[in-house]
Amino acid sequence: MIKKILWVCILCILLFVLLPSSITAPKVLNVFKLTEDPDVIVRGMSGSALTVDISFGDTPLENWINELDAPYPLLLVDIAWAKRFSDSSALIKKKNIPVALLGSEGDLYEQNPELFAKQIEEFTELFGRKPLWFRTSDEVFPKTLQEMAWKHEVNSLGSTLRWKGGKLPTPKDGEILTVALERKATITFEDIERLRASREFHSVEDVLFPTDIKTKKIPE
Template sequence: MRNKYMIITIICCALFLNLLVLPKQLSLVSVFRVTEKPAVIVRGSNGSALTVNISFGDVEVEQWIRELSKPFPLLLVDMKWAERFPETVQLIKEKNIPVGLLGDKGITYEQNTPLFIEQLEQFEKTFEIKPLWFRTVDEVFPITLHSMLWEAEINALGSSVVWHGGELPTITKGEIISVPHHRENRVNLAGLNRLYKDRTFISVEDMLFGTTVKVKKIPE
């Protein structure tokens, strides 16, 4: 009996040591669904979360990311942009800034269903993690796309308001603010300081995980 307890103790110690030496990217990867059925998340119940859609920009984006401090916004990144600027991507990874996958327009996925899988695979290869969040550039989520997101255990993320750099939006509990940074539609990233001075931001995960969220139903 004594030998049996000694063996169990040795096995438990070995398992504990293995957990300590797991690669960082494996030990920190987690995936969860915020909703119980397919829906687009557009708001939480408390706080404010900032998200920035990035599909364009070189020096300006790199400098802004270099100067970012906590609480970080959630960056929704276009993979074509990520391929063009690997140094900026590396900076995002080094600073451990939360990042999600920014897709094309919603209708694109009705015409090209394999596109989502291609973008997802590229994201995982680039950032070495599975994204928790996915947003189409126009925040339109067709049924086909939403089914693929649900199957992949990735949350469809919309927003409460899209800020284009003009008048500051009225503060709303649980708001998810989206800021575009595209070739034809972008906010001066330095101007985001106005938002930071106007309200205190928390992460999307802190806002949504374990709380009541408001969603937009997917049309049948």
């Protein structure tokens, strides 16, 4: 009887160890790669996401970041700006505001293939982690740049609409809206707050992969 039990146990162990290796595992998407091939994300499935490109701004911008409340927009920051205004960068980290890399113009990466890796390294040193998202300043993504981003496990993020102020855009399901705080920009912080108040915003990840969580109330 004991022998039979031992043989059954051994058989179960062998099945547990060997069976998974004999089955082809389903393709699992890397958590850092949100597309299956090099590509640029410009729209999601549902809801709205707000992203803010930051390459210019001093005290008023720091005050806005300080007063910013959740749900936070995704801030894409230029490395040169982040180094120049280290207090603002530290504030972004302290408040745990989602932050990503705002790069140079798209064509510059073809002229200087090492530029992308350098910016990723500088961002990682500054914010303590590699960016999940990357956007060029002009939203031009040459194919070679898309492949570089894919290799570094960073997702290329465009936008559905770049809003420059004025009349509020009509809400569209899955939209990724962008406002740019740059030297020549005419948009104000009041404009951004007006846009934020115009609809419910979610994270980029939630807009790309919406989840419907149902909860049951426990009877008292």
